[in-house]
Amino acid sequence: MVRTLANAIERDRLAHAFLMTGVRGVGKTSTARLIAKSLNCIGPDGQGGPTIDPCGQCEPCTAIAEGRHIDVIEMDAASHTGVDDVREIIEAVRYAAVSARFKIYIIDEVHMLSRNAFNALLKTLEEPPAHVKFLFATTEVDKLPVTVLSRTQRFDLRRIPADLLQKHFGWVCEQEQVEAEDEALAMIAAAAEGSVRDGLSILDQAIAHADLDADGKVTATRVRDMLGLADKGAQRRMFGTILEGDAKALLAAIEDQYSLGVEPLALVRSQMELAHRITLAQLGGSLPGAVSEEEQAALTAWGEQLSQGQLHRLWQLLLKAYEEVKTAPDPLVSAQMGLLRLLHASELPDPGKLVKTLEILTANPPVQSPAPPPSDDPAATPTGEAGAEVPAPSDFASLVDRVEQAGHGFAASIMRLQLRVIECEERRLVFSRASSYTEEIAPQLREALLAATGQRWQLEERDWVDAPPSLMEQAEAREEEKKARIDGHPLVAATKTAFPDAEIIPEEETGAPRPQWSKSA
Missing domain, CATH: 1.20.272.10 (Zinc Finger, Delta Prime; domain 3)
Structure with missing residues (x-):
């Protein structure tokens, strides 16, 4: 605002109407009076013109500061809201200033004017006589008609920073010869919320409160009690x-x-x-x-x-x-x-860290212990409890891979899914199957093994309930063990405690870089 006014005065391009907006107590009306001084100042020698730095000594400056200048008219729009009040202004602007350079109308809380009053003022506001300036102040600029805003030069006055308010209140206390703690002044400045007037009212109350004490000092404890603040x-x-x-x-x-x-x-x-x-x-x-x-x-x-x-x-x-x-x-x-x-x-644990930990656990599962090598002694063939995970002979998995590579993918799938291998030696395969599998598979397996190894194999199927699990059953058991290990991890348990409906969905073979959470999470 200062820069704009200084340039306008220097170039003799002053606007005919100014609008000051902002919250209560930031100096809108005081700024309007300062602008009135700047426009009407004649300097100590009486020869000066409009200036951004009024002298404060000449007759116009002192009269405006004391509120007695005949050509600076202040009007409170809250108590003068009607068309008749505006009509008086319209009639008076036709006459030149009595003793000042400009006749200035300061209208405070201009948003309180009625619609008819605004409409009556529009023409005069747009094309006032050269000797007339309007200065408006308002706390609710959104209530002004657009037609008025478009005819004024608007300045938005900011809230006063808390540190500047604190310094100002300290200066006031010095002038009033009152001692005040810095923390107490900081509390008052914070409670003022950028308003000088609010802050001065609180400070005045604090000083009156302090007068009850013998030393009359404004303390943080007293201010805190007065404002109802927590220590x-x-x-x-x-x-x-x-x-x-x-x-x-x-x-x-x-x-x-x-x-x-x-x-x-x-x-x-x-x-x-x-x-x-x-x-x-x-x-x-x-x-x-x-x-x-x-x-x-x-x-x-x-x-x-x-x-x-x-x-x-x-x-x-x-x-x-x-x-x-x-x-x-x-x-x-x-x-x-x-x-x-x-x-x-x-x-509760941090959700972001939980997700990252789960990603690490899923992407880098613990290394499984290698299966023990098969024994060449047929008597050493494992016979555990039904359904127990007993590793198949170490070369059976590679044999299945060779069958698949030979172009017999369906036979390889049968071998992984159905065969519970009891013995797997050179050209001899002894196996058992679950009772649900009843179809004849021996001819198809012989053909696939011949294609994969170049030799004919002897196949024997036994009804043995204690046979080791198939390759597919072993893989499923490892997945269950892995899932149980992840579910038992403290971070995962904490996640499920925080989000009871959450569940972990296994990563599909689609190249997905990380696990996904179900919508129920």
């Missing part, structure tokens, strides 16, 4: 109990703060501020309002302890708790339940 040390201790998972200590801390007059909503908000400040500390950003080394050390330590994902989860849960406390019939109970939910959620 920062108590905030950090409560946050620590949440991370430690101590439910009894958390309930006790909530009760202590509530008994001191801290509202449940302010309690949850203080934990949200802590989560936000820890995130800033973790990212190496500036920490607004950090006034103690103890707080700085605690935030840094938590930033190193917690991951970004954990902090974002804490924030989401705190935000949900804040919304619940705002609408709950019993805010204290709602705050207790919301923070307890946060405590229990902090014990």
Whole structure:
């Protein structure tokens, strides 16, 4: 705004109407008065023209500062909303300024004018006489008609930064000869939310509150009690109990703060501020309002302890708790339940790490122990319990591969699926099959073995219930063992505890790089 006005004054291209917007207490009306000074200043020698740096000594400057200049008319639109009030302005703009360079109309809270009043002002606002300037101020610019906005030069005034407010309040205390702690001024600046007027009202209340003491000092403790804020040390201790998972200590801390007059909503908000400040500390950003080394050390330590994902989860849960406390019939109970939910959620494993661990387990399964070599002694043929996994002779699997390579894929599939091998020696194969397989396979197997080895084989099928499992049954048993091992892993168990409906879907032979989760997860 300053740059725009300075260039406009230097080039003699001043707009005929200016609009100042912003929240309450950021200086809209004061800025309008300063602009009025700039346009009407004549300098200490009475020869000056419009300037971005008014002298503050000439008659127009002093009269405007004291609110008595006849050509600077201030009007409150909240109490002058009708067409008749605007008609008075329209009639008066025809007359030249009495003693100043410009006749200036400052209309505060201009959004309060009625529609008819705006319509009556439009023509004059668009083409005012050269000696007239309009300065509008409003907190609700969205309520102004577009026809008015298009006829003004708009400036959006920002909120005042907290550190600048703190310095200003410190200067005010010096002028008032009142001693104030830096932490107390920081609290007032934070509570002002960028508004100088709000902050000065709180400071005035704090000074009056401090006068009750003998020393009359504005202390952080007094301001905290006055504003109903939680002590920062108590905030950090409560946050620590949440991370430690101590439910009894958390309930006790909530009760202590509530008994001191801290509202449940302010309690949850203080934990949200802590989560936000820890995130800033973790990212190496500036920490607004950090006034103690103890707080700085605690935030840094938590930033190193917690991951970004954990902090974002804490924030989401705190935000949900804040919304619940705002609408709950019993805010204290709602705050207790919301923070307890946060405590229990902090014990859950990080979902991202769980998925990565599962990917590693699935992509790199533990190496199986090699099967023992077969014995040449027929008496040493294994005979265990029915269904027990007893490795087949070591050369049978390679024999099946040779059959498949010879072009007898169907015969190789039969050998993998049906044959429970008892003996597999040179040109002799003794096997058993499950009772469900009744078709004749010997001729087909002899032909396939002849093609694969160049020799004729002797086949013998026995009804032996204790025969070792087939190659397919062994593969299925290994898969079941692998699945059981993965399901029994602590991280997987934690995942299923957190997500009871989750299940692991085996990777299909499609070149998929990682396991997929079912929709039920």
